[in-house]
Amino acid sequence: xxxxxxxxxxxPYEVDPESVRLLPQMFCLTHDVLILxxxxxxxxxPVVVGLADLNDMDTLDSVSRVLRGxxxxxxxxxxxxxxxxxxAAYGLDKVAVPNLDSKDPPQVLDxxxxxxxxxxxxxxxxxxxxxxAGLDRDDDAPIKHLVNEMLVDALRRGATDIxxxxxxxxxxxxxxxxxxxxxxxxxINKANADEVVNRIKILCxxxxxxxxxxxxxxxxxxxxxxxxxYEVPFRVSIIPGPAGEDVVLRILxxxxxxxxxxxxxxxxxxxxxxxxLIGNPQGLILNSGxxxxxxxxxxxxxxxxxxxxxxxxxSAEDPIEYDLDxxxxxxxGPKLDFAxxxxxxxRHDPDVLLIGEIRDAETADVASKASQTGHLVxxxxxxxxxxxxxxxxxxxxxxxxxxxxxxxxxxxQRLVRRICRHCAKPYVPEEKVLKLFGxxxxxxxxxxxxxxxxxxxxxxxxxxxxxxxxxxxDEIQNLIQLEKSLPEIQAAAIAKGxxxxxxxxxxxxxxxxxxxxxxxxxxxxxxxxxxxxxxxxPN
Numbered sequence: 447x448x449x450x451x452x453x454x455x456x457x458p459y460e461v462d463p464e465s466v467r468l469l470p471q472m473f474c475l476t477h478d479v480l481i482l483x484x485x486x487x488x489x490x491x492p493v494v495v496g497l498a499d500l501n502d503m504d505t506l507d508s509v510s511r512v513l514r515g516x517x518x519x520x521x522x523x524x525x526x527x528x529x530x531x532x533x534a535a536y537g538l539d540k541v542a543v544p545n546l547d548s549k550d551p552p553q554v555l556d557x558x559x560x561x562x563x564x565x566x567x568x569x570x571x572x573x574x575x576x577x578x579a580g581l582d583r584d585d586d587a588p589i590k591h592l593v594n595e596m597l598v599d600a601l602r603r604g605a606t607d608i609x610x611x612x613x614x615x616x617x618x619x620x621x622x623x624x625x626x627x628x629x630x631x632x633x634i635n636k637a638n639a640d641e642v643v644n645r646i647k648i649l650c651x652x653x654x655x656x657x658x659x660x661x662x663x664x665x666x667x668x669x670x671x672x673x674x675x676y677e678v679p680f681r682v683s684i685i686p687g688p689a690g691e692d693v694v695l696r697i698l699x700x701x702x703x704x705x706x707x708x709x710x711x712x713x714x715x716x717x718x719x720x721x722x723l724i725g726n727p728q729g730l731i732l733n734s735g736x737x738x739x740x741x742x743x744x745x746x747x748x749x750x751x752x753x754x755x756x757x758x759x760x761s762a763e764d765p766i767e768y769d770l771d772x773x774x775x776x777x778x779g780p781k782l783d784f785a786x787x788x789x790x791x792x793r794h795d796p797d798v799l800l801i802g803e804i805r806d807a808e809t810a811d812v813a814s815k816a817s818q819t820g821h822l823v824x825x826x827x828x829x830x831x832x833x834x835x836x837x838x839x840x841x842x843x844x845x846x847x848x849x850x851x852x853x854x855x856x857x858x859q860r861l862v863r864r865i866c867r868h869c870a871k872p873y874v875p876e877e878k879v880l881k882l883f884g885x886x887x888x889x890x891x892x893x894x895x896x897x898x899x900x901x902x903x904x905x906x907x908x909x910x911x912x913x914x915x916x917x918x919x920d921e922i923q924n925l926i927q928l929e930k931s932l933p934e935i936q937a938a939a940i941a942k943g944x945x946x947x948x949x950x951x952x953x954x955x956x957x958x959x960x961x962x963x964x965x966x967x968x969x970x971x972x973x974x975x976x977x978x979x980x981x982x983x984p985n
Contacts, residue, residue, distance in 0.1 A: 456523065456531075459483045459494060466535040469512055471595055476631045477505045480528045482521060490516060496523030508899070533633070589641045592633055593649075596642075597667050597695075601678065603902065606697055608680075612639055612690030623902060624863045624909050625738060643684065643691045650682050660685045681765060698767055705746045705768070711911035713945065713953070720857065720915060724748045724824070727797075729854035730817040732804075734829040740861045740911055741826045742767055745800060748824060749773055752798065761800035762787035778802065785809040792816060801825040810842040817852040830970050831947065832858035832916035833936045836926055850918070850926035858914040858947055862954070862964040863906035866895035875962050882974065883962060886952060886981055893958045910959060912968070914947040940980075948977040 459482035466474070466481050474480060478498035485493055493513055497505065497520045510518045600608050600621055607622035617639035619632035634642050647654045650663025663682045668675065681696040707717060723731055731748075733741045746768060749759060753772050761770075764778035774794075776787050785808040788801050792812075803826045804810050817823045827838050835856040839849045870893045874880075880887065895905025916939050918926070925935050940946065945953075951965040966974070 456482055456496065456527070459496075459521070461531050461535065463535040466532065469509065471532070471536050471633075473508070473512075474532050475529070475633055476599070477502070477508075478525045478528050478631070479505055479509060480523060480531055482523075492517040492519050494519045494521055496521050496528055498523065498525040498528060529631075536633075589638065589645050592638070593642055593645045594667075596632065596634065597680065598669070600695075600697060601667075601669065608693075608695040608697070610634060610639065610642065610693040612636075612687060612692055614689050617690070624904070624906055625861055626863070626904070626906075628902070628904070639690055643693055646682060646693055646695070647684065652682075652684070657691060658686055705743060705750050707744075707747045707751055710740070710744060710747060710913075711954070712913055713950070715943070716913055716915045716945065719917060720748075720855070721751065723855045723917070724752055724822070726822055726854055728817060728820050728822055730813060730823045730825070730852045731854050732835050732856045733824070733826045734832060734835050734856055734858045735826075735860060736828065738861070739859050740909075741859065744857065744859065744911070745824055745826070746770060749798070749800060752822075757797040758795065759798040759800065760791040760794060760796045761802075762791070763800070763802045773800075783809070785812050788812040788816065792819075792821075796821060798822045798824070803827070804839075804842065807843040810839060810844055814839075814844055814848055814852050818848075829858070831936075831973060832856040832914045832944075833932050833939060835916070836935065837932060846929050847927050850923045853918050853926075855918060856916040858916070860912045860947065860951075860968040861909045862912055862951065862960045862968050863904075864908040864910050864959055865893060865961060866898065866901035866905055866907040868900040868907070869895045869898035869905065870958070871896050879962050879966060882966070882978075883952075884978065884982075886978055887955070887962065890956050891958070892955070892962070894961055906964075910954065912947055912951045912954070912965075914945065914950065916944055917942075946973070946977050948974050 461480065461482060462484045465483065465485040468481060468485060468487070469479065480496040482494045482496050493509075493516050495506075495509055495518055499505075500520050500522050506518050506520060510516060596608065596619070603621055603623060605621040605623050606625075607627075609618075609620040609622070609627065611618045611620070615636065617634055617636050618629060619634050620627045620629045622628075644654045646665070647661070647663070649665040650661075652661045652663045661684045663684075665680050665682060667678045667680065669678050679698045681698060683694045683696075684691050707721065712720065733744055735741050749761070749770060753759060753770070755772070759773045761773055761775045762778055762784050763775060764784070766775050766777050769775070776782075778784055778787060782790075784801050784803060785806070788799060788809065789812050791799055799813075799816055799821055801809065801813055801823060804813055805828075813823050813825055827835050829835050829838050833856070835858075836849055836853070839853070840846060873892055873894045875892055895901055895907070897903035897905050901907040916922075919942070921942070922935060922938060925938055936944075947969055948965065951960070951969060954960045955962055955965065
């Protein structure tokens, strides 16, 4: 039989560890919620819960659902007390109790100070439709359980990355959701951060004694979702720093990859054109944009579209993000770069080559030769817009006439967040944003998400692509061969129907899919100004 939590005054209520653990650990820690008093699981009486924020109706609703619809009576309790009681109830060895707005070092309490010597507390199993199916079943190891819960919680929230950052006085956990980092309340703190990093190293089979050099690895989390078992891989990067090691885990969940061209956000016109481009038997198709703009997803969607038993597809990737059935995927390494792999691919009689990135003259040369000798080549370059890919290839040593001959098209893209449909409300953007776009947004009915449980109170849920598709036809090919300037080539492309990146963004704002603020956040300011200047020019 467990004892009540000692040394914490909750007025007329005592904290019963067994009752506290009726709610999932990570939910309680991140939402500052604590069950007060002894709860009879078989009764229908109201349940008293301590909340740091009595106005957090979403959390109260979630608690009621977990407790099978029982009435919930909220009582205000400080976040400090809630976190201490939770640390004791869930048996965490240590808990940091910092004021997040304070610059003073946090107070760190050990397990004996919170529980009293000799007290033993069991740990709970998360109650959710997603839970671990056996990464480690040793529930007597708090750090193992903590890491397991962190990974599962990130999956529940729909995160793509987990960042564990060590600072002088505290350790911070942030999740990347819909392309934006969000700080979360986490049981990982300055006292246990090193143990957490070591646990992650062990799972990745890395050297736990190495603390001065970066290390990369991979781990797999078995997950039970709705009774169905599947494995979620995580790509792990660890780098040292003056305050300790930082960790970033990239979640490579196949269920989070919308690898279907129709789901990415193309206009119907651009989708038809792009599908025609990737159906070519030979030539070069490039995807441009910064890191994190969805280029890999688009390339995978393209391969899925054209993949068939009748063609051979080889890909050189750094790293391999998702396994694609029917595609021979190879990993770039220290001894084999993109150029080496692409050159080796040509001896395997491929029909289609995917080269992760054209980043140097050697890779550009191999890609151009493959494109000229009867292969379709898909790759990426880092440029601000689609037309600039021409100068990028020339800068890597290809002649203008070669570029004009092999290039079929360039797709430039960005990712913007979708407005949450569950909490969308009409609003008026800030004056400086409206002033920037001027007459280009006249007549728009703007909406934004005010924040709800569905969108983690961000106002956004999911992402969609903005696209600029530059197609090389006979006229554009001639302009490239004549070494015309990029503005001339761009003007010709727009005259032929190319939708600039900014224009595609405004179309999605007009359709209330995203917001003007997202366009400003993701599209380079120079491109916005250039587009608006061109729009204002008299015909």
